[in-house]
Amino acid sequence: MCLSTAVRADNPDEVLMEYVQSLSIDGDSITLVDLMGEKKVIRGNLTFADLTGAVLKIDCK
Secondary structure, eight states: OOOEEEEETTEEEEEEEEEEEEEEEETTEEEEEETTOOEEEEEEEEEEEETTTTEEEEEEO
16 A cells, blocks of 8 residues: 655645545645545645655645
8 A cells, every 4th residue: 555645835734634545626725535445635736756766746735
């Protein structure tokens, strides 16, 4: 199983969500879903996804 950590693109030390199992993008809204099914909607753009390194970088608005 591959779970990722979503962080801010401009500040990678700021974690937006851990254990992200899926994400969906609709315009400038990104919905993250973690392993427990908790959802978090973030306005911004996905700027980087390292699937083997388990990191997602999001440019938040």
